[in-house]
Structure formats: structure tokens, C-alpha cells
Amino acid sequence: MAEVLILGAGMVGTATALALQARGHDVVLADRRAPGRETSYGNAGVIQGEAAEPYGLPTRPLELLSLALGAKNAVRVTPAGVADQFGALMRYLRNSLPARHRAISAVYSQLTGRAIAAHEPLVEAAGAGDLMRPHGFRQAYADPARLEADSRNAERLARDYGRGLRLLDGAELARAEPGLRVSYAGAIQWEDCWACSDPGGLVTAYAGLFAQRGGEVVEADAQSLSADGSGWRVAGPDGPITAERVVLALGPWTPTLLARFGYLVPMVGKRGYHLHFRGAPTLNLPLMDMTVSSVMSPMRAGLRVATGAELVPMTAPINRRQITRAEARARQMFDLGEAVEATPWVGTRPCLPGMLPLLGELPRTPGLWVHFGHGHQGFTLGPVTAELLAAAMAGETSPLIAALSPARAMR
Ligand SMILES: Cc1cc2nc3c(=O)[nH]c(=O)nc-3n(C[C@H](O)[C@H](O)[C@H](O)COP(=O)(O)OP(=O)(O)OC[C@H]3O[C@@H](n4cnc5c(N)ncnc54)[C@H](O)[C@@H]3O)c2cc1C
Structure with missing residues (x-):
């Protein structure tokens, strides 16, 4: 049994695997496809350290009408x-x-402000500088x-x-x-x-680094997730994959799986x-x-x-x-x-409506963690919030970890 199973190998899941591995955890990274083939493949490839404020919706009636x-x-x-x-x-x-957007931006700007520093050592270690x-x-x-x-x-x-x-x-x-x-x-x-000239290629390189450091990358369908005693299991190609904890990092597919566990996430x-x-x-x-x-x-x-x-x-x-x-x-x-x-x-x-990603253990389901909701800047933020998730899993607390806690947004 692994310590942590991560479901979803986009930028967010792959960076999570690296961050937990760096803290000494035994981690399995699973996806139904190869790493970095979905949203983390198709984006504009900009690591957006500049994005201090998340995109809000226009709030003036005329602007809303023009949008509609x-x-x-x-x-x-x-x-x-x-x-x-x-x-x-x-x-x-x-x-x-x-007022609300200002408060959210006070958190968001701290995340994007760390993005280059979080990617830089991974790019170098993964040999992805080109x-x-x-x-x-x-x-x-x-x-x-x-x-x-x-x-x-x-x-x-x-x-x-x-x-x-x-x-x-x-x-x-x-x-x-x-x-x-x-x-x-x-x-x-x-x-x-x-600027990245191959966003999917960067995630592949990060997943390669995780494997080179001893991590396991496997193919599995997250829909097969079920509780297994005090842990969790999914069906893998060679039999069940089991772990003490699981992290859902399924990007836009995360809310669908969460619904099965009784969490409705708008x-x-x-x-x-x-x-x-x-x-x-x-x-x-x-x-x-x-x-x-x-x-x-x-x-x-x-x-x-x-x-x-x-x-x-x-x-x-x-x-x-x-x-x-x-x-x-x-x-x-x-x-x-x-x-x-x-x-x-x-x-x-x-x-997510709160414009901030969520990371942490779910309030009613011990051992089930989430890491998703990175909106317009998940390619940028993956390694930043991955480090926060790894800190949260180690029992650390901080204002940033609290601001991104799923307990605030999901009941
Ligand atoms: C047009 C566009 C431009 C963008 N430009 C930028 C940009 O320049 N900079 C930036 O920072 N962000 C950008 N983004 C946003 C960014 O791409 C996303 O926020 C980010 O990729 C989300 O990463 P993720 O790992 O959460 O999701 P994903 O990359 O989608 O990863 C989720 C993974 O879950 C897997 N999965 C789903 N269901 C299952 C299942 N049942 N079983 C197993 N695995 C499953 C998928 O295969 C996938 O690999 C852009 C997005 C778009 C659409």
C-alpha cells in the first residue's frame, strides 16, 4: 500500500506528486491518460507571475449586457x-x-508571486530548460x-x-x-x-522527474475509487492500487467524482x-x-x-x-x-466561484484530499499550491493553507 495516491496527472497532480515525494512520502501518480494530456496540454503556456488578481466577472449592468x-x-x-x-x-x-475581489486578490497575488521560484528548480532538475x-x-x-x-x-x-x-x-x-x-x-x-513552448511536454518532463526519483506513474480510472478499510483503492491495469490517502487532482472533472462522495461543488x-x-x-x-x-x-x-x-x-x-x-x-x-x-x-x-483553488482533506471523509480549481492559471500555480498541500499533509498550518481549505467551501 502506498502512502498517497494522486488521481490526475495534469500540472496540478504531477506537481503534487513531486512535492509530496520531496517530503519523503511514497507516492503513486495515476491518470487514465499519459501525464499532461488534457487542460495542462492545451493552455497558452504562460507561467503568469504577473497575474496578481484573478479574473472577475464585470459587475456593472452595461458591461454584463455586453458580455451576454x-x-x-x-x-x-x-x-x-x-x-x-x-x-x-x-x-x-x-x-x-x-471589496470581495480585493480580499481574494490579497491571497491570489501571494500564490502567483511564488510561481517562477516554484517552477525554476523543477525545470532545471527535469532538464526542461529548452x-x-x-x-x-x-x-x-x-x-x-x-x-x-x-x-x-x-x-x-x-x-x-x-x-x-x-x-x-x-x-x-x-x-x-x-x-x-x-x-x-x-x-x-x-x-x-x-513562456513555455510545449505545456504538455513540461508536465511530461515533471512526471519523468518524479519517476526518476523513484515515484510510480500508472494508468487508472478515478471513477473506480472506493474506500478500502482505512485506506483507498482504484482498479489499475495489473490489479488494485491501494493507498492510505488519496488526492483528487482531476482538474475540471473533480466535482463529478466528488458528487459520488456526497460533496456538491459548484x-x-x-x-x-x-x-x-x-x-x-x-x-x-x-x-x-x-x-x-x-x-x-x-x-x-x-x-x-x-x-x-x-x-x-x-x-x-x-x-x-x-x-x-x-x-x-x-x-x-x-x-x-x-x-x-x-x-x-x-x-x-x-x-471555482471563490476564484481560489482548494487544497486539503475533506471535512467529512478522512483520507480523501482535494487539489483543484486553479481556473485560468493552473499551469502557473500547480507547483505553488502543491507545496502548500504537502505542508498541510504534514500538519502545518498557515494563513494561505487556511484560505484554500476545502472546509471553507465544501460541506
Ligand atoms: C485556452 C486555455 C488557455 C490557458 N492558458 C493558461 C496559461 O497561459 N497559464 C496558466 O497558468 N494557465 C492557463 N490555463 C489554465 C490551465 O490550463 C489549467 O488551470 C490547468 O491546466 C489545470 O490543471 P489541472 O492539473 O488541474 O487539470 P488537467 O490538466 O485537466 O488535469 C486533470 C487530469 O485528470 C485526468 N482525469 C480526468 N478524469 C479522470 C479519470 N476518471 N480517471 C483518471 N484520470 C482522470 C485527466 O486525464 C487529466 O490529466 C489555460 C486554460 C485554457 C483552457
Whole structure:
């Protein structure tokens, strides 16, 4: 029997395996697929040290109306999506009001502020340095008024949370990114970010490091989880896998499994799409084009064009509206060529109404731990919250561990 079984080998589960192993635990990491093949594969690949405040919902009626009408490409909502997630969305909206959002950001900024320091030793030990480009992520603006307004806000964030910032005018951006065919009014350049050219590859490298250090990576379906005496078991390929404790790190699939154990967790699933293009050379650093709210990331597989949020049930059919708008804009920006994929990749950001991930042992089920809900920044935060989970499992307490405790959010 292992000490800890981790279910889910995305960035969050894999980082958890490494953090527990580093504290001397005997750990098994299980997934129904190879590590890093789901949400942690399809993201924009930015380790977002700059993300001091989580994305709230707009709280002014006119902004909400414009969101509902799909005026901007950042968010797409459907009546079925709103109905499906109504309770969670209302709580998310309440937490987006200024005072509550400030309190949440006071916690969130501490997590993202540790991200680079948490990834750096893992990247080095896993020999994954060739996947990483340190220092930078840009938001580029065609509209000078919006650039001006967002630059003032960026200066506030940089000042309040101590984040590195450079403001570029259009000519400076053109010099930094000579591949761009369109001109911009300017850009906000965040310095405390790393860009990854293969997010799934980074998780694979972290899982390889875990195995190299003696950990076991196995294939198993979390749906087979059941209590086993004082421990837990899942069905593995060669028979049952048993452990004293289990950690659910199933990203957006976590609430479904928790329901089986009597926990109802409202989640706001924000779906996103991407396509790759292998045309002419494009960018040196990831760039969010603010006209279509899409991140264009230079990846090994080509330029990855990734979309904002679509508030629909996880099983809703693919809707190409956001990715089509993003692709059209990317075609103005670069000589793209054909898309690599015939169908866009789609995945769901696991966002909780409290805008903070949850980690810890469940209040009514000894030995059953959770680690999920990293929303827009799980690729960034995995190793940060993994270290907190490992500390919590060792019986340590801290204000951060308390702020992320599932006991606060789940009964
Ligand atoms: C378009 C897009 C862009 C994004 N860009 C960024 C970014 O630039 N930076 C950033 O920090 N974050 C970004 N994110 C968010 C980030 O990708 C997620 O927060 C993060 O990947 C969540 O990691 P996870 O390990 O919790 O989930 P996942 O990576 O989804 O891992 C969950 C794992 O559970 C496994 N699983 C599910 N069900 C079962 C089962 N029954 N049995 C066994 N295993 C199971 C899955 O196979 C999967 O491997 C983006 C997300 C999207 C959609």
C-alpha cells in the first residue's frame, strides 16, 4: 500500500506528486491518460507571475449586457451555459464585487508571486530548460484609448503587488516583434512571466522527474475509487492500487467524482479553444491581442492561437465563433498557412466561484484530499499550491493553507 495516491496527472497532480515525494512520502501518480494530456496540454503556456488578481466577472449592468450579447470575443455565453452554472455564476459575480475581489486578490497575488521560484528548480532538475523562455508576456492594443486605460491599471498592479512592468509604444513593439504585419498603439509587457513552448511536454518532463526519483506513474480510472478499510483503492491495469490517502487532482472533472462522495461543488467551467499554425516565423514571446482577447503563443507545434472563455456545459458541442475570430485576426498579424488541426482543441478551465483553488482533506471523509480549481492559471500555480498541500499533509498550518481549505467551501 502506498502512502498517497494522486488521481490526475495534469500540472496540478504531477506537481503534487513531486512535492509530496520531496517530503519523503511514497507516492503513486495515476491518470487514465499519459501525464499532461488534457487542460495542462492545451493552455497558452504562460507561467503568469504577473497575474496578481484573478479574473472577475464585470459587475456593472452595461458591461454584463455586453458580455451576454457576445460583443467582445473574450467571453461567449449561452442560455444553456448560464442555466447549467447559474448558482456558481451568481456566487462568482458576488465575489467579483470590489471589496470581495480585493480580499481574494490579497491571497491570489501571494500564490502567483511564488510561481517562477516554484517552477525554476523543477525545470532545471527535469532538464526542461529548452522549453522555457524567461521574462515576458505582452498584451498588445490597437486602440490607443484602451491602451491608456489598461496601462494605468497595469501600473497600479505593478505598484500594489510588486510586479515587473514595461510599457511599449507601437514602434518599440514592432522592433521587439519584427514578424508582426499589423501595427499596434502599444503594449503592456509583464516581466515576471515565463513562456513555455510545449505545456504538455513540461508536465511530461515533471512526471519523468518524479519517476526518476523513484515515484510510480500508472494508468487508472478515478471513477473506480472506493474506500478500502482505512485506506483507498482504484482498479489499475495489473490489479488494485491501494493507498492510505488519496488526492483528487482531476482538474475540471473533480466535482463529478466528488458528487459520488456526497460533496456538491459548484464550478464555473470556462471553456477555451486552440489551433496551431506552422507558417512563417511569428513571435518571440506570447502576445495577447486585445482586439480579440486571444493569446498567440509560439510553440514547438507552431503558433498556438488560444481563445478566451466560453461559459457552456463541459459536454456542449464545439462552437467555432471565438476561435474563428481569433484566427481571422492572427491571419492579419502573420502569414499563417493552414491550421495543423482540422478540429480545434477544446478544454475547460476549472474555475471555482471563490476564484481560489482548494487544497486539503475533506471535512467529512478522512483520507480523501482535494487539489483543484486553479481556473485560468493552473499551469502557473500547480507547483505553488502543491507545496502548500504537502505542508498541510504534514500538519502545518498557515494563513494561505487556511484560505484554500476545502472546509471553507465544501460541506
Ligand atoms: C485556452 C486555455 C488557455 C490557458 N492558458 C493558461 C496559461 O497561459 N497559464 C496558466 O497558468 N494557465 C492557463 N490555463 C489554465 C490551465 O490550463 C489549467 O488551470 C490547468 O491546466 C489545470 O490543471 P489541472 O492539473 O488541474 O487539470 P488537467 O490538466 O485537466 O488535469 C486533470 C487530469 O485528470 C485526468 N482525469 C480526468 N478524469 C479522470 C479519470 N476518471 N480517471 C483518471 N484520470 C482522470 C485527466 O486525464 C487529466 O490529466 C489555460 C486554460 C485554457 C483552457
